[in-house]
Amino acid sequence: MIAPAEPVLSSNSVTPITQFQPRIIPEALNEKVFLIVGGANGIGESLVELCCQNGAYVCIGDIDSSHGAHLSWKCCENWPVYSDPNLPPKPPRCTFQPVDITDYHAVLSLFDVVFKTFKRIDHVVVTAGSMEPQENWFDNTLSLQAIRTPPSTRDLDINLTGSLYVVRVASVYLRHNRGPGVDRSIVLFSCAAGFKETPGVSVYQAAKHGVQGLMRSLRPYFSSPYKHNLRINTVCPWMTQTHPAVTKKLCNRWKEEGLPISSALEVAQVAAGVLADETLNGTSMYVEGGHAWEMEANITRLEPLWLGEAPSKTLARGQKVLKDVWAA
Numbered sequence: 001m002i003a004p005a006e007p008v009l010s011s012n013s014v015t016p017i018t019q020f021q022p023r024i025i026p027e028a029l030n031e032k033v034f035l036i037v038g039g040a041n042g043i044g045e046s047l048v049e050l051c052c053q054n055g056a057y058v059c060i061g062d063i064d065s066s067h068g069a070h071l072s073w074k075c076c077e078n079w080p081v082y083s084d085p086n087l088p089p090k091p092p093r094c095t096f097q098p099v100d101i102t103d104y105h106a107v108l109s110l111f112d113v114v115f116k117t118f119k120r121i122d123h124v125v126v127t128a129g130s131m132e133p134q135e136n137w138f139d140n141t142l143s144l145q146a147i148r149t150p151p152s153t154r155d156l157d158i159n160l161t162g163s164l165y166v167v168r169v170a171s172v173y174l175r176h177n178r179g180p181g182v183d184r185s186i187v188l189f190s191c192a193a194g195f196k197e198t199p200g201v202s203v204y205q206a207a208k209h210g211v212q213g214l215m216r217s218l219r220p221y222f223s224s225p226y227k228h229n230l231r232i233n234t235v236c237p238w239m240t241q242t243h244p245a246v247t248k249k250l251c252n253r254w255k256e257e258g259l260p261i262s263s264a265l266e267v268a269q270v271a272a273g274v275l276a277d278e279t280l281n282g283t284s285m286y287v288e289g290g291h292a293w294e295m296e297a298n299i300t301r302l303e304p305l306w307l308g309e310a311p312s313k314t315l316a317r318g319q320k321v322l323k324d325v326w327a328a
Contacts, residue, residue, distance in 0.1 A: 020285050020292040022273020029276060030055035033118040035111070037061040037101060037166055038128025040068035042242035043189070046268035047125060052079045052093055054272075059114045061099040062128070072096035091118050101128045101162030111173045120177035123275050124170040125187045130158040131204050138202055151203075159207035163188055163214060171228050183278045185231035186222075187271055188215055192238040192286065195295070212236075212284065216296075219282030220323070231281040233274050236295070237267045238288045260289025 029051055039048045040062035051058050052075040062068040075094035083090045095117060099110045114121055135152045167186060174184040193201060194208035215234045222230040239254060242264045254261060270285050270292045285292045304312040 018294055018297075020270065020273065020294050022270050022292070023276065024050070024054065024269065024272045025276055026054045028278075029272070032056045032122040033114070033120055034058045034123045034125065034275075035061060035114050035121055035170075036125045036127060037099065037110070037162075038126060038189075040064040040071055040096075042127070043237070043240065043264045043267045043271070044125070044127035045071055046264040047127065047271055048094065049075060049078075050265070050268050050272050055079075057081075057091055057118055058094045059110075059117065060094065060096045061101075061110045061114075062096070063098065063100050065096075065098045068096040068098065101126075101166065102157040104165050107162075107165045107169055111169050115173055115176070121170070121173050122183070123185050123187070124166065124174065125189075125271065125275070126163050126166050127189045127271075128158060128162060129189060129191075130155050131201060133201055133204075135203070136200060153203075155201075155204040156207050159204065160210040160214075163211050167214065167218070167232075171222065171230065174230055175228060183231070184229070185233070185275060185281075187274055188232070188234045189271075190215075190234045190236045190284070192236055194234070194236055195284075195286075215282065215284070223281045231278070233280055233282065234284045235267065235271050235274065235292075236284055236286045237262055238286070240264060240267055240287075260291075262287055262290050266290035 032051075034048075034051050034056050036044050036048050036051075036058060038044045039058070039060035041064060044060075044062070045067075048058050048060055048071060058075065060068045060072055072094045076092055079093050081090045081093050095114075097110050097113050100106045111121070132152060132155055135155070137151050167188070170186055174186070178184060188211050190208045190211040192198070193205040194212045198205055212234060215232050218232050222228045222232050239259065239261045240263070241261055251261075267287050267290075270287050273292075274280055274283070274285060282296060284295045286295050307315070
């Protein structure tokens with residue numbers, strides 16, 4: 001674990017732009033315990049299988065009990081665990097626990113079950129997400145009567161509040177049953193809407209900006225050896241084949257324009273690469289057409305250009321004061 005400098009930079013911050021090449025080393029995943037929240041479908045499902053086939057133990061936490069239970073069974077069948085008869089039996093390769101990420105006590109129960117089953121947790125991933133494009137809070141057709149009906153907060157509840165709940169609980173559980181020099185990390189899923197305006201999904205976008213802000217807020221605090229000693233990173237996929245918003249109409253137009261689209265497995269490989277690389281903390285991996293680029297280093301490096309030299313220096317001084325006072 002490398003303690004972050006001030007400001008926090010990624011491991012490849014000296015280069016103008018670097019494509020991230022995920023290296024999924026089996027040794028980095030083998031015998032590690034992963035909790036993948038939202039792992040029953042899509043990117044989460046691909047990540048569960050990727051971890052299991054590389055020798056990891058995985059607990060799937062998801063509200064979709066049917067798919068989650070079946071995936072757990074399939075992983076146990078495909079990648080069984082062999083135990084030495086002279087030693088205590090090992091836990092199953094994969095388990096499933098139903099969870100509503102918006103229910104704090106359900107999240108606590110999920111971690112309790114994982115910890116009891118596997119005796120420790122090494123990495124936590126939050127792939128659970130929601131997008132309700134039909135629920136436009138700012139629809140220009142809203143009338144004085146229609147606006148009296150409260151809008152859905154599902155996108156906020158799942159994408160942001162749920163992530164906050166999981167990260168809060170994970171920060172405690174990841175510290176327990178941990179030997180010296182053992183890597184622990186959290187990976188959150190934002191998306192391109194977490195940093196780039198996307199029409200029609202304002203609440204979803206606000207929530208994903210919140211996920212990015214959560215990671216940025218915690219990366220210098222979590223990584224401190226005197227506090228949590230954890231890594232935290234985000235993965236920001238652009239258009240993905242399994243995303244519920246990818247309608248036939250959108251997909252056809254996307255193909256007409258020759259735009260790239262990622263498969264769930266390609267995004268999962270990026271996430272696995274981030275989990276496996278102990279040097280990565282405070283990074284955001286933008287994934288486009290199966291390729292990934294780290295963004296945070298360039299945002300920091302280019303700050304004097306987009307903000308201005310003088311404001312950038314003043315901001316840095318003020319942020320140091322805030323850190324010294326608030327994080328003391």
